[in-house]
Amino acid sequence: MVAAYERTTRRAVIRRAQSKGRYDAMDDIWALEKRSGWQQSTLHFRDEKGRLVERDLTSLDVEERQRL
Numbered sequence: 001m002v003a004a005y006e007r008t009t010r011r012a013v014i015r016r017a018q019s020k021g022r023y024d025a026m027d028d029i030w031a032l033e034k035r036s037g038w039q040q041s042t043l044h045f046r047d048e049k050g051r052l053v054e055r056d057l058t059s060l061d062v063e064e065r066q067r068l
Helices: 002-007 009-019 062-067
Strands: 031-036 042-046 052-056
Touching: none
Parallel strands: none
Antiparallel strands: 031 042, 042 052
16 A cells, blocks of 8 residues: 555655745755665665665654655
8 A cells, every 4th residue: 555655646746846846945855765674664765965874664753754
């Protein structure tokens, strides 16, 4: 179910936000590169400084998830 959301709804929402420039004002956005591990719960992303970071999805709080 999460995978289908990522492929469709989330992608559409991100495109709309990008077209309206909503990401332009965000200084600390993280770029998700891939998911791995059991139930795809390990996230691999680049932080605001371009560093590759690996974190478990359950360890992220609400504010951190909003950066993805």
